[in-house]
Amino acid sequence: MSKIIQSIRGMNDLLPTQTPLWRHVETTLRTVLETYGYQEIRTPLLEATELFSRSIGEVTDIVEKEMFSFTDRNGDSLTLRPEGTACCVRAGIEHSLFYNQVQRLWYMGPMFRHERPQQGRYRQFHQIGAEAYGLSGSDIDAEIIAMTARCWRQLGLSDLQLQINSLGSIAARAAYRSQLVSYLSDHPNQLDEDSQRRLHTNPLRILDSKNPNMQELVTNAPQLLDYLDGESQAHFANLKQLLEQLGISYQINPRLVRGLDYYNRTVFEWVTPHLGGQGTICAGGRYDTLVEQIGGKPTPAIGFAIGIERLTLLLAPTEHHLDNSAPHAYLILVGEAAISQGFRLAEGLRDTLPQLRLLTHCGGGKFKNQFKQADKSGARLAIVIGEEEIIQQQVTIKHLREEKPQIRLPQTEVSGYLKTALGNFTGIN
Numbered sequence: 001m002s003k004i005i006q007s008i009r010g011m012n013d014l015l016p017t018q019t020p021l022w023r024h025v026e027t028t029l030r031t032v033l034e035t036y037g038y039q040e041i042r043t044p045l046l047e048a049t050e051l052f053s054r055s056i057g058e059v060t061d062i063v064e065k066e067m068f069s070f071t072d073r074n075g076d077s078l079t080l081r082p083e084g085t086a087c088c089v090r091a092g093i094e095h096s097l098f099y100n101q102v103q104r105l106w107y108m109g110p111m112f113r114h115e116r117p118q119q120g121r122y123r124q125f126h127q128i129g130a131e132a133y134g135l136s137g138s139d140i141d142a143e144i145i146a147m148t149a150r151c152w153r154q155l156g157l158s159d160l161q162l163q164i165n166s167l168g169s170i171a172a173r174a175a176y177r178s179q180l181v182s183y184l185s186d187h188p189n190q191l192d193e194d195s196q197r198r199l200h201t202n203p204l205r206i207l208d209s210k211n212p213n214m215q216e217l218v219t220n221a222p223q224l225l226d227y228l229d230g231e232s233q234a235h236f237a238n239l240k241q242l243l244e245q246l247g248i249s250y251q252i253n254p255r256l257v258r259g260l261d262y263y264n265r266t267v268f269e270w271v272t273p274h275l276g277g278q279g280t281i282c283a284g285g286r287y288d289t290l291v292e293q294i295g296g297k298p299t300p301a302i303g304f305a306i307g308i309e310r311l312t313l314l315l316a317p318t319e320h321h322l323d324n325s326a327p328h329a330y331l332i333l334v335g336e337a338a339i340s341q342g343f344r345l346a347e348g349l350r351d352t353l354p355q356l357r358l359l360t361h362c363g364g365g366k367f368k369n370q371f372k373q374a375d376k377s378g379a380r381l382a383i384v385i386g387e388e389e390i391i392q393q394q395v396t397i398k399h400l401r402e403e404k405p406q407i408r409l410p411q412t413e414v415s416g417y418l419k420t421a422l423g424n425f426t427g428i429n
């Protein structure tokens with residue numbers, strides 16, 4: 001026997017038992033985003049590698065060690081997108097979406113990062129994200145956060161915690177950076193290997209360190225919030241006020257710096273205590289210089305992305321009943337003649353009831369066996385055509401989930417019957 005080929009490590013199949021929950025999550029989130037005026041954009045999974053190194057930053061974990069990059073047959077370096085923001089910016093510039101207009105975009109799909117797989121962290125994962133372009137005030141920051149809060153309410157999640165921070169302007173951050181480097185350089189023995197490497201390339205990320213031996217050093221480090229420029233301070237104060245007015249509670253996390261370089265001013269994350277180290281369900285922030293950095297005109301921007309796997313992990317225990325993909329009816333066909341008559345009936349029903357989920361038995365077999373399969377399918381009704389029914393151009397209808405007597409009907413009346421029988425339950429009309 002030949003060797004079994006398995007999926008790539010960290011890349012998961014989504015099986016039919018899982019897809020109903022995913023679809024529920026996707027539909028709920030998409031609906032919320034669209035009610036706030038966001039429009040869908042779809043960009044390719046593959047982009048020029050340079051797009052990500054220039055936007056996410058050369059010395060970030062993502063660009064340094066997590067990208068799936070390869071050289072194609074033309075010798076060009078391509079990368080499977082590790083996130084969606086840079087792709088949106090590239091597409092927006094290419095199609096002139098940002099000129100003199102506000103643009104609210106959302107996207108959904110797989111992203112790829114070569115991380116160490118564990119629960120909540122995968123090499124192919126899925127994000128649903130939103131990006132707003134052309135707005136520089138704290139009002140859009142607050143609206144975006146309110147929109148994410150609504151996503152959790154719609155999904156019935158109540159214990160996510162919002163953390164916010166401000167990274168200030170690029171200049172303020174540079175001033176802070178040199179203070180931080182000088183503080184950290186005074187304590188070289190307390191820096192772990194990773195932090196020593198980052199000290200002169202990406203020192204802010206040291207604040208994010210999870211190493212317990214470094215917590216004291218990090219806690220006593222100078223805080224970015226003390227170095228904010230006046231405008232960023234006002235922006236942050238306005239945002240906090242708006243959030244309070246909206247009744248959205250938040251925690252200021254002065255160590256929230258994010259793993260991507262393009263942010264300035266507002267950054268935020270929604271975290272859950274239930275997923276250990278992978279507790280960030282949603283993350284985002286302002287990136288006012290990125291569009292220009294990628295070659296467009298200066299365009300303020302803010303956005304976020306939600307990790308769908310992490311969300312479904314939180315929802316899975318309570319939402320497993322969401323499987324509404326079971327057929328409404330199962331068509332049982334016994335004998336050759338039943339097949340041709342039954343198929344014609346089935347196609348007619350699909351014409352008149354486009355939302356009907358009708359599973360037609362294929363593969364023949366006895367009544368008993370077909371009934372077993374009808375039951376297993378989860379269908380509410382079995383529609384039976386056997387020898388007698390063929391002669392009389394009728395069907396027998398049997399209720400599989402309710403105690404109701406079976407009935408005989410002319411085939412011409414099946415559509416009307418189904419409409420009433422299933423109408424209330426399924427919305428078919």
Ligand code: HAM
Nearest residue numbers: 083085121122125280281282283284285303304305307
């Ligand atoms: P990010 O923090 O890299 O930000 O990812 C956003 C979310 O994607 C995370 O909070 C997490 O829920 C999920 N996620 C990230 N990596 C993985 C993984 N390996 N496995 C499973 N889930 C993962 C961004 O991607 C930015 N583009 C967000 C943004 C949009 N900022 C502005 N606009």
